[in-house]
Amino acid sequence: MKAVVLEAFGGPEVLVSRAVPEPPQRRGWVTVALRASALNWHDVLVRQGRYGSPLPHIPGADGAGVRVDTGEEVVILPSLFWGADSAAPAPEFEILGDRVAGTYAEYVSVPEECVAPKPAGLSWAEAAALPLVGVTCYRALVTRAGLRTGESLLIIGAGGGIATMALSLGAALGARVWVTASTDAKRDRAIAAGAQGGVLHSDADWPQRAREISPDGRGFDVILDAVGLWGRSVQALRPGGRLVVLGANVAERADMDIRAFYFGQYSLLGTTMGSPSDFRGLLDLVAKGRLSRPVIARTFPLADAAEAHRHLESGGEFGKIVLLQ
Known part of the structure; x- marks a missing residue:
């Protein structure tokens, strides 16, 4: 599959587009064929090495696409391994794209609890922009x-x-x-x-x-x-x-x-990123039409992730920057 790979820590130029193996099948995990991946400031910190990600590594926390096994259109919750206590995440908690390969790719694999139906009426870019900030x-x-x-x-x-x-x-x-x-x-x-x-x-x-x-x-x-x-x-x-x-x-x-x-x-x-329970609450507001659409500032092709990062770091945009497949 095509992916944007972090082969060293540094500036936007370290984000390189290349072919990598598709994610392996694992019990309790699902594979999503991504249609869009949204950028977050967290991705910049991963790129800079602030979270000690393994190299080479595929960054990216936000994404939306099609669940491979069922054909369902889904959005991805980037909170991995939250645990049973809603008051605070478990010690194993991490954000998708920190250590687990992220969404700057054609496919991503996540725990089954981290996918939810794509809200009706949202474009792929809007759906991808919703989870982490939402x-x-x-x-x-x-x-x-x-x-x-x-x-x-x-x-x-x-x-x-x-x-x-x-x-x-x-x-x-x-x-x-x-x-x-x-x-x-x-x-x-x-x-x-x-x-x-x-x-x-x-x-x-x-x-x-x-x-x-x-x-x-x-x-x-x-x-x-x-x-x-x-x-x-x-x-x-x-x-x-x-x-x-x-x-x-x-x-x-x-x-x-x-x-x-x-x-x-x-x-x-x-506070931090939310739990699966918080995600359900957010999606309920979206389903009831109480939450306006995510604001999309600009979109880029997946291969142009480095340029997208430069725009993100410039601080001049209002809204989300999204990578499209």
């Missing part, structure tokens, strides 16, 4: 934060796949959503997509500006920080608010004012 946002906003109708939500870092999905999911849950963004264009795109408003997190005083545009100027009920700015994000919370953190691509350390934190009665919630 289940991650569902776990963050529903399972962890318990976001409720009428609450206010601030999303840090509008433009990427997580942020655009969180905006859609927040609206589906009946929340009022605001954003921070790195550029006026991204903020304006988020507002056009349904956000109430936004501020630029390139401004030094952005937490104060964000608080000023929150309901009654008290701060937000929930803040979703997928980039690692939560040492400052917490300053835009209302007293008793919840800060949900799930990423660190901007910063991997945060300085906190401890007294301000506990006097503010804040909750700090760490």
